[in-house]
Amino acid sequence: MTTIAPAPVVDALRAVLPADRVVDDPDVLASYAHDDAEWAPWELPAAVVRPLDAAQCQAVVRACLEHRVPVVPRGAGTGLSGGANATAGSVVVSVEQMTRIHEIDPAERLAVVEPGIVNDDLRAECAKQGLWYPPDPASSPWSTIGGNVATNAGGMCCVKYGVTRDYVLGVQVVNGLGELVRLGRRTAKGVAGLDLAGLMVGSEGTLGLITEITVKLRPARAPEQTVAGYFANLVDAGRAVASITASGLTPSALELVDRTCLEAVDAWKNLGISAEADVLLLGRADAPGAAGEAEADEMIRHFDAAGATFSARATDAEEADALFAARRLAYPALERLGPVLTEDVCVPRAAVPEMLARIQAIGEANRVTIANIAHAGDGNLHPLLVTPVGDEPARERAQTAFHRIIADAIDLGGTVTGEHGVGLLKRDGLVAEQSPENLAMQRAVKAALDPHGILNPGKVL
Amino acid sequence: MTTIAPAPVVDALRAVLPADRVVDDPDVLASYAHDDAEWAPWELPAAVVRPLDAAQCQAVVRACLEHRVPVVPRGAGTGLSGGANATAGSVVVSVEQMTRIHEIDPAERLAVVEPGIVNDDLRAECAKQGLWYPPDPASSPWSTIGGNVATNAGGMCCVKYGVTRDYVLGVQVVNGLGELVRLGRRTAKGVAGLDLAGLMVGSEGTLGLITEITVKLRPARAPEQTVAGYFANLVDAGRAVASITASGLTPSALELVDRTCLEAVDAWKNLGISAEADVLLLGRADAPGAAGEAEADEMIRHFDAAGATFSARATDAEEADALFAARRLAYPALERLGPVLTEDVCVPRAAVPEMLARIQAIGEANRVTIANIAHAGDGNLHPLLVTPVGDEPARERAQTAFHRIIADAIDLGGTVTGEHGVGLLKRDGLVAEQSPENLAMQRAVKAALDPHGILNPGKVL
Incomplete structure (x- = not known):
């Protein structure tokens, strides 16, 4: 860490934003100075600003532009690559308080939201209207849609439903000239001009500060079926995955947990899996009704044909949760x-x-x-x-x-x-x-x- | 049309390409000077080149760069906006002879192809391996994948399966500096760097000359069910579409044909639809087995509830073709x-x-x-x-x-x-x-x- 940069940009920010939007208390600055990436370097920013709307975002970028100070966009800070880490004297723009849902439109199957809304919160609001926003990064209880768009976040269901990029129709950004610009569209299709909205997805804040996002939604899907398979080695588990893909089956999730994870989970929770399995495969299927059960059974058949030493299909949500326990507990077990x-x-x-x-x-x-x-x-x-x-x-x-x-x-x-x-x-x-x-x-x-x-x-x- | 530009670039092209790859016969030039867009302006190019591989494409762009002559990329020339129209003295690069399929990989569900392969030809080759390339522009019997990528082509199935953009993993292009560059990836997911492969899709040849494309494939799908509904007015037909969308049903096609089309078709083929219907809606469903039949029946119910004067589900392929006849014949009927x-x-x-x-x-x-x-x-x-x-x-x-x-x-x-x-x-x-x-x-x-x-x-x- 270096010392805090001199403060002309802070004065400039205070001149254009309400006083409570600009923070330069060192303790607060430290808590906003980095994301969840271990070992990535970071330094103290000159200020953290917490804008409440796009106009305030624009005012921040313009002030930073005038003072040639770096803008570091930040959602919930759950990133794992240091993309939201501050540099010395920069201005961290935390959009965490821009959480409004401007609209959810079932007829057009889209939502228009501010970048600070948490992924799970948007999903819950969509669900109330029978709609589904698929991208499901593991951070979904905490991470924001803005951060998800900036990193083009994936998740478990993308094996069937694609990643964040596949759901972004349009964005509003403050660009590098301090202009507030709408990119993309609201319609189901559209090829007018270069796809700058798509270019913004995954650009990690290097091309614009995202102030609004229009996402495509799907109709709510059927409840998922869950299956698990234990394997004695990686080769057998790999063969099961390859054979599922080759069969034309597309699971709604297909996750692998290895021996080291299983041992860490067992050391903590004593589930006893590592004594029986070297590798755990977890699958989900979401075709409606009998078709979903058939898909789950077919996955089990592929598990068994590839040499699974144990396989099971959950008959209810509780059992499904138990099968996914090793996946869910792996990260906290390792953090111990x-x-x-x-x-x-x-x-x-x-x-x-x-x-x-x-x-x-x-x-x-x-x-x-x-x-x-x-x-x-x-x-x-x-x-x-x-x-x-x-x-x-x-x-x-x-x-x-x-x-x-x-x-x-x-x-x-x-x-x-x-x-x-x-x-x-x-x-x-x-x-x-x-x-x-x-x-x-x-x-x-x-x-x-x-x-x-x-x-x-x-x-x- | 102006006169043909002086020919230094033609000499330069002949110096780097086999003689039969460079054409400046005025009759041939005229046949490559424009696409299928009515009323869009065009002029005679200085030359048409028909490269056989990426290296020849690069040689063309380098020669044009040296002489500051415009490069006009062209697939099959089926475009409808004038994007492939020549300007005076330009060089049209027709990739029609670059039709190789480098690979179709069922395990990775991808294909790597040259830009000149015709859409239907790629689909047929994929089908042989139980795979499906979804984007289906109406031009699919003639248009090339390169042209489809350059325009981000859609089609009938994109209401359920998305557009060309959703299937492009990577491209190789000759860029504006004459460099041959690979953009994008082969893996199912990837967020390394700015999404320049995505930016190339739909850029209509303004950012690069596409020399190779890696597309994502899906497993072959179940045969489609086909339904048709006749409506007395646009409001009823519009209500049927809205009610299908709101119900959470996602047809694999949902097409509308209006009275003027129906009259033109009847004037030619006397199908007698225009006497019974003001608007025709055609739907398709492709869920496997009984689920697909159920989806088709549900579409019929939405048609009827919205006031259809007639509705039917095809029981075989011949009947389906008959129901889609008005859609298929509309364009040639109007061209008469x-x-x-x-x-x-x-x-x-x-x-x-x-x-x-x-x-x-x-x-x-x-x-x-x-x-x-x-x-x-x-x-x-x-x-x-x-x-x-x-x-x-x-x-x-x-x-x-x-x-x-x-x-x-x-x-x-x-x-x-x-x-x-x-x-x-x-x-x-x-x-x-x-x-x-x-x-x-x-x-x-x-x-x-x-x-x-x-x-x-x-x-x-």
Whole structure:
């Protein structure tokens, strides 16, 4: 951390915003200075502002533009790549209080919302009208739609229903010139001009400060069926996933939990799974009525044919919850052991067993505990690197392992980030993954839309 | 038309390409000088080149870059907005002979193809492996995937399955600096860097010449059920569409054919529908087995409840084809009356009856025959403006009507183009629809990625 920057921008912010919208108390600044990414650098911002509407957002960006001070957009701060981490003297714009739902329109199947609304809150309001907003990142009880859009968040159901990008029709942003601009559309289809709304999705605050989002909705779906399978090794589990995909079945979730997770859960809750299984696969199916039960049974058949040592279909919600317990408890079980760095690589589906084997070898070679949760149906793996608190050599070994995992994901034809974003943690990985020409095109777009370099500079590119 | 530009670029092209790849015979040039858009201006290019691979595409763009000559990318030339129309002295790059399928991978559910492959040909190859490429523009027997990607083509099934954008994972392009660049990914998920692959989709050749496309595939689906409903007026038909949407039912097609179309079809084929119906609604459902039949029956119930004077569900493929005959024959039936200008506005679903009423009034006020086919489930309308051959005053009245329709679509919260693109015909409409700040951002992106302005200049922006 450096010292707090001199305060002319703070005075400028106070001149254009109500006094209670601008905070420069150091304790508060510290609590807004970073997201949930372990090991990503951060420094104290000059101020945190909490705008209440788009006009206030615009006033903030204009003040920052005038003083050439970086704007760091922030939703709930649940990001896992450091994308919302402050730089010294920057202005963190927390949209957490912009939580209004402007409309939910069942006839058009869309909602128009402010960026600060929490994912689960929007889903609950949609459900009241028989509608469904599918993207379901694990952070959905806390993370905001604005943050979800900025990172193009995924989740468990995207194996069937796609990611945030697939649900964004339009956005309103404050751009790099301090203009409030509406991009995209409200209609079901539309190809008028370049797809700048799409470009904003996943741009991690580097191209605009999002002030409003129009999302596409689906009709509410049938209740899900849940299945579980225990496997003696990764190869069998991988074969089950491949055979489900090849059969034309599309589960509404297909999750993998590895031995290290199962052991951590057992050490905490004594579910006894790790004695029976090396790998746990969890599936969901949501076709309506008998079709959903048939899909669940078919998944069980694929589990068994691939050599599952145990398989079961839940008959009610309580049983489903019990089957998903190991998945749900994996993260807190690991956190008991020390700080957890959540990795997020995505590889071709067929490469999942090979990637998991490599991750295990990397963990052993570097003496780092690495557990794995994976959206197996998508090839999206979350290796979870755990190090004991305060053990600096272990932390250095873990960082070596982290970079090795990224290199191996690229080697297998994968990407360095499936759904968490580049932020600060994956900047080197991005350079390793993409060609210099591709990166130069991205920098050219960034420079074109943010000519003064005030929008979350230093992130992604 | 102006005279052909001097030929230094032609010599330069001949220096880097096999002789048979470069054509400057005026008769051939004329046949490649424009797409299927009525009334869009075009001029003779200096040359047509027909590259066989990405390296030849790159050589063309480099030669054009050196001579500062516009590159006009072209697929099959089935576009309806003039996006592939040549300017005087430009070089038309026809990718029609780049038709290879590099791979179809059932395990990853993706295909990697060259841009010149025809949509239906790709679909047929995918079907052989139990896979499905959904986007189904009406031009699918002739149009290329490259053209589909460049215009972000839609079709009938997108009411349930989305548009071309939703199936593009990655592209390889020659960019404005003459570099061959791979954008996007092969994995199911990925958020590494700005979404430039997505930005290329629908950019109509203004940001890059597409040389390869990686598309997402779905498992083959169940055969569709087909239903038809006759309605005495637009209000009843509109109510049926709204009630289907509100019920949570998602048809795999929901098409509307209006009285003017029905009369044109009857005048040609004497199907006798126009005596019984003012508006025809056609629906399809593709849930597997009994569920699909139930969805079809539910659509029929919505038709009847909204006041259909007749409704039917096809029991076999032949009957389904008969029910869809009026939709299939509408366009050729109208072409018998004169050149047809295909409009392509998209309005909120609830505004479809109002928009159709306004279109009818515009036709009457300007004494222009305007028939309507509509992707009613999406609010995407195709008013078809027909004028007698050689009737210049009628053509001027039709152009007035064309602009009036665009203005009314914007007035109802719609967009000037739902799936055909801006090209030349909708440039004024784009300016009317989008804010100056939005357009300036698009121009900034264009300038950043095509600094010398050689990629399809004058189109879209």
